[in-house]
Amino acid sequence: MGNLHAGGYSANAALRWQESLPWLVAIAAFFLLPEFLNLGARILIFILFALSLDLIVGYAGIVTLGHAAFFGLGAYTAGILSARAGINDPLIQLVASGVTAGLLGVVTGAIILRTRGLALMMLTLAIGSICLEVANKASSLTGGADGLAGITIAPVLGQFRFDLYGKTSYLYCLAILFVCWWFVRRLVYSPFGASLAGIRENNLRMHAIGAPVYLRMLAVYAISAALAGFAGALLTQTSQFVGLNVVSFELSGEMLVMLILGGVGRIYGAFAGPAVYMIAQDQLAKQFPEYWYLGIGSLLVIVVLFAKGGVLGLVDRMVSRIGKGRRS
Amino acid sequence: MDDFLVSLVSIAFHGAAYGMVLYVISVGLSVTMGLMGFANLAHGVFAMAGGYVMISAMSSLGLPYPVALLVAFIAIAVVSLVLEMLLYSRLYGAGELDQVLFTIGLIFISVALARLAYGTLQQPVMLPDYLRGQFSMLGRDFPAFRVFLIAVSAVIVAGLWFGVERTSWGAMLRAAVDNRGMAQSVGINTRRLFMVTFAAGSGLAGLGGALGAEIIAIQPIYPFANLAYFLIVVSVGGMGTLRGPFVAALLIGITDTACKYWLPEFGAFLIYATTVGILLWRPAGLFGRTN
Numbered sequence A: 001m002g003n004l005h006a007g008g009y010s011a012n013a014a015l016r017w018q019e020s021l022p023w024l025v026a027i028a029a030f031f032l033l034p035e036f037l038n039l040g041a042r043i044l045i046f047i048l049f050a051l052s053l054d055l056i057v058g059y060a061g062i063v064t065l066g067h068a069a070f071f072g073l074g075a076y077t078a079g080i081l082s083a084r085a086g087i088n089d090p091l092i093q094l095v096a097s098g099v100t101a102g103l104l105g106v107v108t109g110a111i112i113l114r115t116r117g118l119a120l121m122m123l124t125l126a127i128g129s130i131c132l133e134v135a136n137k138a139s140s141l142t143g144g145a146d147g148l149a150g151i152t153i154a155p156v157l158g159q160f161r162f163d164l165y166g167k168t169s170y171l172y173c174l175a176i177l178f179v180c181w182w183f184v185r186r187l188v189y190s191p192f193g194a195s196l197a198g199i200r201e202n203n204l205r206m207h208a209i210g211a212p213v214y215l216r217m218l219a220v221y222a223i224s225a226a227l228a229g230f231a232g233a234l235l236t237q238t239s240q241f242v243g244l245n246v247v248s249f250e251l252s253g254e255m256l257v258m259l260i261l262g263g264v265g266r267i268y269g270a271f272a273g274p275a276v277y278m279i280a281q282d283q284l285a286k287q288f289p290e291y292w293y294l295g296i297g298s299l300l301v302i303v304v305l306f307a308k309g310g311v312l313g314l315v316d317r318m319v320s321r322i323g324k325g326r327r328s
Numbered sequence B: 001m002d003d004f005l006v007s008l009v010s011i012a013f014h015g016a017a018y019g020m021v022l023y024v025i026s027v028g029l030s031v032t033m034g035l036m037g038f039a040n041l042a043h044g045v046f047a048m049a050g051g052y053v054m055i056s057a058m059s060s061l062g063l064p065y066p067v068a069l070l071v072a073f074i075a076i077a078v079v080s081l082v083l084e085m086l087l088y089s090r091l092y093g094a095g096e097l098d099q100v101l102f103t104i105g106l107i108f109i110s111v112a113l114a115r116l117a118y119g120t121l122q123q124p125v126m127l128p129d130y131l132r133g134q135f136s137m138l139g140r141d142f143p144a145f146r147v148f149l150i151a152v153s154a155v156i157v158a159g160l161w162f163g164v165e166r167t168s169w170g171a172m173l174r175a176a177v178d179n180r181g182m183a184q185s186v187g188i189n190t191r192r193l194f195m196v197t198f199a200a201g202s203g204l205a206g207l208g209g210a211l212g213a214e215i216i217a218i219q220p221i222y223p224f225a226n227l228a229y230f231l232i233v234v235s236v237g238g239m240g241t242l243r244g245p246f247v248a249a250l251l252i253g254i255t256d257t258a259c260k261y262w263l264p265e266f267g268a269f270l271i272y273a274t275t276v277g278i279l280l281w282r283p284a285g286l287f288g289r290t291n
Helices: A017-032 A034-059 A068-083 A090-112 A117-137 A167-189 A191-201 A203-208 A213-239 A249-262 A269-284 A289-306 A310-327 B002-036 B043-059 B065-086 B096-118 B144-166 B168-178 B180-185 B190-214 B227-237 B243-262 B269-281
Strands: B134-137 B140-143
Touching: A017 A034, A017 A167, A034 A167, A034 A191, A034 A213, A034 A249, A034 A269, A068 A090, A068 A117, A068 A213, A068 A249, A090 A117, A090 A213, A117 A249, A117 B096, A117 B227, A117 B269, A167 A191, A167 A213, A191 A203, A191 A213, A203 A213, A249 A269, A249 A289, A249 A310, A249 B096, A269 A289, A269 A310, A289 B096, B002 B043, B002 B144, B002 B168, B002 B190, B002 B227, B002 B243, B043 B065, B043 B096, B043 B190, B043 B227, B065 B190, B134 B144, B140 B144, B144 B168, B144 B190, B168 B180, B168 B190, B180 B190, B227 B243, B227 B269, B243 B269
Parallel strands: none
Antiparallel strands: B134 B140
16 A cells, blocks of 8 residues: 555554654754744644644545634634633643634534535535634624734743744644644554544445444544644634634635645645645745636646645655666 | 515515526536536536626627627536536546545636636626616516516526426436436436536526626635535535425525525524524435435
8 A cells, every 4th residue: 555644453553764754844944944934833733734634534534614613713712812811821722722623523523424425515614604604793702804813822831932033933833733743643543543444435334343433423523623723723822813714615625725735644645735835825826826826726636637645645656666666 | 564564575586586596506506416426616617707708798899788698608508518528527436525626626726717817806797778777566666687687597497497397308317317327228328418418507507697797796706705605505405406406596595685684793694504404404405315
C-alpha cells in the first residue's frame, strides 16, 4: 500500500524518520523566516483544522459541508469569553472552545449520523447555515456582520506575551498542534481507528460483525468537532478578532479543498495541503485575486480527475517509481 | 384585519413567483441527482451564467427581452452538453467526495471568470416597459413582472410534465430513473438519454437564472450564495421526481418571503430548521422513494 497512514491493525504504528520532517521544517521556519511568523501561525491553525476534518472525511468517510460550524463556535467561544466575560487566559479559552465545539458535535452528530449520502451532506450544510444565521443575528453577543473586536489575550501560562511579530503565537500554535497531532496519530492507529477504517470501507459488514457503528461515528464526529474548536480558538487568540467568515460555507469548502490538495485519509496530507495552499495564496492571491480562484478551481478539477491522493499521492508515486528504477 | 389579508395575498404572490423561479432552476438538479446519483453542487453556475448571458445579450447585442431569455436557455444547454461530455461523464461512478470537490472546483472557476468579465457588482436588469407596470386583477394591483414570472414558469412546468409523463422520451427517462440497469438491458441508450436530459436541465437552470435575475441578484458569488436553497429544494422534495421539488420550491419561496416580511430577525433560520426536521423525518425527501 502506498498510503502509510491509512490506520488500522495492519499498519505499522512505529514512528518513521520522515514524520519528524514537518516539525523540523516548522522549527527551522521559526529561526529562518522571522518576518513570516504571523502567516506561519495561521498555517499551523489551518493544519489543525484540516487534521480534524481529515478524521471524519478521510478516516470515517463522512462527507461534510459544514465543518466550519465547529471552527466558528470555537473562535466565537474564545472571543466572547474575552470580550464579554473578561476571561483572558488563553488555555482556559482553549479548553472552553474545545468543550463547546465538542458538545455541538455530539448534538448535531447524533442528528445527522442517522442519515447517509446526500441527506447527510444536506444536513451538514443546513446546520452550518443555521450556525451562520445565529452568529449573524445574535449581534449583541457576536458583533454580527461587524465582527467581534475588543479581544485581549493574557500571556500564555502567565509568562509569554503575544507580541507583534507573532513569535509567541507561532510557538503556542505549534505546541498545541503537536499535542493534537500526537493524539490523532494514536487514535488512528488504535483499535478505534481500525474500526473507523472498517466503517468507511464496508459499513454493512461492520454492522454484521456487531460493531457499534453509530456510536463509533458519533465519537469520532465529536472528537473532530472539538479539535476544530481548538483551531478556532487559536485563530481568535492570534488575530484578536472574530469575523462571520469563520462559520461560512466558503470556509468549509476551502478546508475540503486544502485537505484534498494535500491528500485525504493520511495524517500528513492535512499538513501538506494547508501549507502549500496558504503560502501560494499569500504570494499570489493579493496581486491576482481572480486568477487565484481560477487557478485553485482548475487545480481542484485536475486533482479529482487525474491526481488522486493530492500532493502526497504524487510524492508516493514518485518515490515508488524511483524505488522501482533502483531495483531493476 | 384587511391589512393582514392584503399582506397575506402579497406574500403568497411574491413567494409563489420566487418559488417558481427556484423550481425552474432546480428541477434539472433533481434529475441529475436522481438519474445518475451525481451531486452537482455547481448547478447554480448554470443559473448564474444564464443571467449573465441574458444581460449581455440585451445590453451589447440589443436583443429584446424574450429573445435574450431564449438565447440564455440555448447557450447554457450547449455549454453544459460540452461540459458533460468532457468532464462530468468521467465521474459518474466516482465517490461522493470526488463529485463534491470537482463541482466546488467548477464553482471556483466560474466565480473567478464572472468576476473577470463583469466585476463584483450586481448586474442591473433592463426589463421592457410592458413588464414594469402594474397588472390589475380581481380589484387588486399586482406587479406585472411577477405575474409574467408565474405565467412563464407555469408554462414550463406544464411542458415538463407533458414531456416526462406523456412522451416516449419521458417514459425512457422514468424507466432509467427507476432502474438504470434494466432500462439499459431493454435497449434504452441511457448514455445519450442522460446527455440530453442534463443539457435540458442545465438549460432550464440558465433560463431560470435569467428569469429570476430581478429576484436572485446576478453577481459572482451567486453559485455559493444560493447553493443551499437549490440543494434544499431537491433534497426536501425528493430527487428524481418532478412533483417533489415543485412542492418544496413553492414551500420555500412562500416561507422565505413570509419570514422576510414578518420575522426579519430570524433570517433564513426557519428554512434551515424545517429542512433539518424534514430530512430527519424522511431522509429521501417528501416525495422521494425509499428503497
